[in-house]
Amino acid sequence: MNFEKVNLVYFSPTKTTKRIIESIADGTGVKEINLIDLTTNNSLNKIDIGERDLTIFGAPVYGGRIPVVAAERFKNFSTIKAKAIVVAVYGNRAYEDALLELKNICELKGFNVIAAGTFIGEHSFSFNNIEVAKNRPDKDDLKLAFHFGEQIINKLKTSKNNSKLVVPGNIPHRELKVRPELSPDTIDNDCILCGDCVNVCPTGAVNLNSKIETNKESCIWCCACVKVCEKNARVMKDSVIVDLQTWLVNNFSERLEPEVFL
Numbered sequence: 090m091n092f093e094k095v096n097l098v099y100f101s102p103t104k105t106t107k108r109i110i111e112s113i114a115d116g117t118g119v120k121e122i123n124l125i126d127l128t129t130n131n132s133l134n135k136i137d138i139g140e141r142d143l144t145i146f147g148a149p150v151y152g153g154r155i156p157v158v159a160a161e162r163f164k165n166f167s168t169i170k171a172k173a174i175v176v177a178v179y180g181n182r183a184y185e186d187a188l189l190e191l192k193n194i195c196e197l198k199g200f201n202v203i204a205a206g207t208f209i210g211e212h213s214f215s216f217n218n219i220e221v222a223k224n225r226p227d228k229d230d231l232k233l234a235f236h237f238g239e240q241i242i243n244k245l246k247t248s249k250n251n252s253k254l255v256v257p258g259n260i261p262h263r264e265l266k267v268r269p270e271l272s273p274d275t276i277d278n279d280c281i282l283c284g285d286c287v288n289v290c291p292t293g294a295v296n297l298n299s300k301i302e303t304n305k306e307s308c309i310w311c312c313a314c315v316k317v318c319e320k321n322a323r324v325m326k327d328s329v330i331v332d333l334q335t336w337l338v339n340n341f342s343e344r345l346e347p348e349v350f351l
Contacts, residue, residue, distance in 0.1 A: 092143040094121035098166060099147040100128050100159035102291050102313035105210025105226060106178045110147040112231040113174065113206070116238020119143065127162040128291045138168040138200075146195055147176040149210065149311075153185030153263045155194070156309055158292055163194050173200035174241060175256075180212030181222035182341045189258025204241045205256045206349040208234060212337060213312040216325070219334045221341065230347060237349050244351050256350050271327045272308035273315050275301040279322035286314035286323050 095114045101107040107126070114122050123142075127133065138144055144166070148159045155163075155177070173195050177188040184207045192202050208230055212221035226234070275286075277300055287295045294307035295314055301323075310330075315323045 091141075092117070092119050093139070093141045094123050094143075095119045096123045096125055096138060096142055096144040097147070098125045098127065098144055098163065100156065100162060100291065101126070101147065101149065102128055102289060102311035103149075103211070103213065103316055106147040106149055106176070108231065109178055109208045109210070109226050109234050110145045110176055112226075112234035113145055113176065113238040113241075116235035116240075117143065117242050118239075127159065129289070129293075130162065133162060133165045136166050138166060138171045140169065140171050143172050143174070144168075144200065145174045145176060146191060147178065148187070148191055149213075150177050150179035150184045150187040151213075151309065151311075152266055153183060153187060154265060155187050155190050156311075157265070158309060160190070160194060163191070164198060166195075166200075167198045169199050170201050171199070172203050172245075174204045174206070175202055176206050176208065178208050178210040180215070180337075181209050181225070181345050182212075182337060184257075186258040186262040188256050189260070190262050192254070192256055192258075202254055203245070204237070204349065204351050205254060206234075206237055206347060208347045209345055213310060214325070214330060214334050214337060216312065216315055217334070219338055221334070221337045222344075233347050233349075237347075240349070240351060254350060268310070269329055270305040270308075271329060272303045272305045272310075273312065273323045273325045275303070276322045276324060277301075279320050281320055281322075283319075285317045285319070289313040289317050
């Protein structure tokens, strides 16, 4: 089957997921790439995907699940049997039920999920000289992503096996934990009020008035605002996060590799 275009549908606050699915799309060899960034788009209309489109859905993993806000935005897409690939990106700890959750969301909206993959991206809590999966995806990750795209197209050309794709995960999914209401803080003396942190926030939790203000209730701990700030004026210093950073470094520093399911 020749695809007219590849749709990249993604939620990617720190751009790691975006980089990975772009490499997968490059590997397919399809020339027309349609980027649909759901990260800061909370007013998306319902979108129907044509049967001759290949769609790659990508999202990060937070606590073993797809972020709730991302899951809701993915549900705006629907189709009748268009083929899809699902990709979950995690910070070198575990992806648990996230890949299966994303696959189920897409299948409930009419997609035929033909392949799935898990890749590693720099952890959201990798900052303040505490590094977890630092600088990933790296060139080896992106090379594997490109090859995954090639594998998918080759499978479609050569395989007559129409069996249902099976991916790891549990049903019911892991219970979502109630997180304490906390968020990054702003060092006012270092902040130049550029608004970069406002622009990257996926939930509109960060606002620019006479100074930067953050709605802790809306923060999902993606830490995009921390990583985008060139003046290091956004800091996540709450003891809860510091303890989590230490736990991650002590238990999940050994490099994990991507997994693909075809």
